Amino acid sequence: MKPTxxxxxxxxxxxxxxxxxxxxxLSRTLLTHAGKQKDMKLDLKQVSDCDSAFVALLxxxxxVKKQQNQTLSLYACPDKVLAMIDVYGLxxxxxxxx
Numbered sequence: 001m002k003p004t005x006x007x008x009x010x011x012x013x014x015x016x017x018x019x020x021x022x023x024x025x026l027s028r029t030l031l032t033h034a035g036k037q038k039d040m041k042l043d044l045k046q047v048s049d050c051d052s053a054f055v056a057l058l059x060x061x062x063x064v065k066k067q068q069n070q071t072l073s074l075y076a077c078p079d080k081v082l083a084m085i086d087v088y089g090l091x092x093x094x095x096x097x098x
Contacts, residue, residue: 001016001017001048002016002017002022002025003015003016003017003018003022003023003026003047004016005026005029005030005033007033007037010041011041011042011043011075012033012037012040012041012042012043013042013043013045013046014026014030014042014043014044014046014047015045015046015047015048016046016047016048017047017048017049017050018047018049018050018051018053018054018057019049019050019051019053019054020051020052020053023053023054023057026057027057027060030057030061031057031060031061031064034061034064034065034072035064035068038070039065039070039071039072039073040061040065040070040071040072040073041073041075042061042072042073042074042075043075043076044074044075044076044077044078044081045075045076045077045078047077047078047080047081048078049080050078050080050081050084051084052084052088054081054084055084055085055087055088055090058072058074058085058090058095059088059090059093062090062093062094062095066094071094071096072094072095072096073095073096073097073098074095074096074097074098075098077097082097085097
């Protein structure tokens with residue numbers, strides 16, 4: 001299932017499969033939104049699958065937020081997302097995980 005992205009004020013939600021073959025639209029939307037929003041909060045509870053391409057997208061969002069002196073926070077991360085974040089060292093890069 002293609003991922004969806006929606007925001008309601010402070011929190012944005014990503015749901016569906018966030019693998020390489022599905023990330024074209026999500027990448028554009030997420031990075032554009034990251035450039036506009038203040039501190040960014042992503043709810044990942046409904047992410048059904050992920051791969052290293054999704055982790056790279058999160059890193060790109062984190063870079064945008066760092067350039068703006070703002071934060072990127074992830075909430076309700078599925079175990080697979082947490083494992084990928086750990087493997088790629090995202091936790092040490094300044095991303096906030098709650």
